[in-house]
Amino acid sequence: MLRIDAMRAIYPELEQCVVVTIMGAVSAELQSIGHRPNFFYLQHAMGLASSMGLGIALSRPELPVVVLDGDGSILMNLGSLTTLARYRPTNLIHIVFDNESLLSVGGFPTATSTGSDIAGMAASAGIPNTCTVDNLGAFSDAFATARAVGELTTIVAKVEAKGPPVFLTDLPLLENRFQFQRHLRNLRTTG
Amino acid sequence: MPVSVKHSQLIYDALKACDVQLVSALPETWLVHLIRMAEDDPEMTLVRLAKEEEGVGISAGAHLAGVKSAMLMQNHGFLASINGIVSLAHLYHIPLLMLISYRGEFGERDPWQTQGGMSTLPLLHSLGIPYDRLDDPAHVARRIAKAQTLAESSLSPVALLLGRDLMWEE
Numbered sequence: 126m127l128r129i130d131a132m133r134a135i136y137p138e139l140e141q142c143v144v145v146t147i148m149g150a151v152s153a154e155l156q157s158i159g160h161r162p163n164f165f166y167l168q169h170a171m172g173l174a175s176s177m178g179l180g181i182a183l184s185r186p187e188l189p190v191v192v193l194d195g196d197g198s199i200l201m202n203l204g205s206l207t208t209l210a211r212y213r214p215t216n217l218i219h220i221v222f223d224n225e226s227l228l229s230v231g232g233f234p235t236a237t238s239t240g241s242d243i244a245g246m247a248a249s250a251g252i253p254n255t256c257t258v259d260n261l262g263a264f265s266d267a268f269a270t271a272r273a274v275g276e277l278t279t280i281v282a283k284v285e286a287k288g289p290p291v292f293l294t295d296l297p298l299l300e301n302r303f304q305f306q307r308h309l310r311n312l313r314t315t316g
Numbered sequence: 317m318p319v320s321v322k323h324s325q326l327i328y329d330a331l332k333a334c335d336v337q338l339v340s341a342l343p344e345t346w347l348v349h350l351i352r353m354a355e356d357d358p359e360m361t362l363v364r365l366a367k368e369e370e371g372v373g374i375s376a377g378a379h380l381a382g383v384k385s386a387m388l389m390q391n392h393g394f395l396a397s398i399n400g401i402v403s404l405a406h407l408y409h410i411p412l413l414m415l416i417s418y419r420g421e422f423g424e425r426d427p428w429q430t431q432g433g434m435s436t437l438p439l440l441h442s443l444g445i446p447y448d449r450l451d452d453p454a455h456v457a458r459r460i461a462k463a464q465t466l467a468e469s470s471l472s473p474v475a476l477l478l479g480r481d482l483m484w485e486e
Binding site: 174179 | 370399400409
């Protein structure tokens with residue numbers, strides 16, 4: 126499964142959610158499918174996308190939040206799985222694209238390439254719903270189930286270690302940040 | 317435990333007066349009463365962390381979602397948060413109100429706290445983080461309010477160092 130195909134498969138749903146992504150391929154590919162004001166791309170601070178998603182989900186329980194994480198990023202902040210599990214916001218879906226690689230810096234293998242199991246660690250941390258999927262059909266089904274169940278879910282999607290040729294996009298970081306904040310504010314005022 | 321309940325309450329009340337609705341924290345001795353006050357307050361969202369750097373992400377998310385937050389940490393937690401402060405809060409102009417228990421300064425008896433104490437001010441300076449000290453209970457409410465005002469207007473992290481004279485009753 127290609128990560129971009131997985132994101133395309135759930136894109137109509139993502140348009141209805143508040144989305145926080147990690148840097149690199151995830152950010153560039155989602156922008157290539159189509160940027161929306163409800164998408165925030167965390168272009169550094171590896172590991173903190175899940176923490177940002179938690180901060181948004183706890184602050185705005187009425188908003189469905191989706192975090193698009195990666196194996197390299199979540200491995201830098203495994204404690205976040207325990208914090209997510211402790212507060213288990215019902216409006217948060219945590220997707221980890223696992224390509225077993227630090228792709229953007231040359232494809233160095235991460236610990237998932239030698240058997241570390243992120244869904245297993247998430248389950249052991251106490252996240253109520255976890256799964257690992259390796260094809261588009263199962264991924265779409267897992268996402269639809271997570272949306273329907275309305276409980277904190279971590280979906281680990283095994284994807285190929287392939288990404289776009291460049292990671293830089295024409296969306297400046299601060300434009301994204303202020304647009305996203307304004308959008309969340311408008312969602313509140315328009316109810 | 318001679319951590320000052322009275323002064324912890326002053327700090328907590330000052331945070332409430334600033335409309336802080338979410339507090340992230342990792343326990344340390346001087347912060348126990350503050351964390352308990354947040355836990356006992358039905359209007360406060362308390363997020364207990366595994367590591368302090370998570371708090372940068374949580375506060376960033378809260379800010380973009382329209383909620384004011386504060387971070388309670390020891391100075392070693394500040395040290396553990398530095399990458400997040402630089403690569404999220406500074407990079408994206410996110411206000412952070414960091415309340416840092418300032419261990420390892422004059423009067424410190426725990427040898428393991430001393431090195432962090434000596435590194436705290438130089439790091440605040442080198443990161444360009446505005447800070448003030450809280451030692452005198454008479455200053456607590458105003459300094460916290462002013463720190464939060466600057467954090468929000470400058471969209472930057474600010475720090476308040478909770479001193480031994482304020483937090484500890486010898």
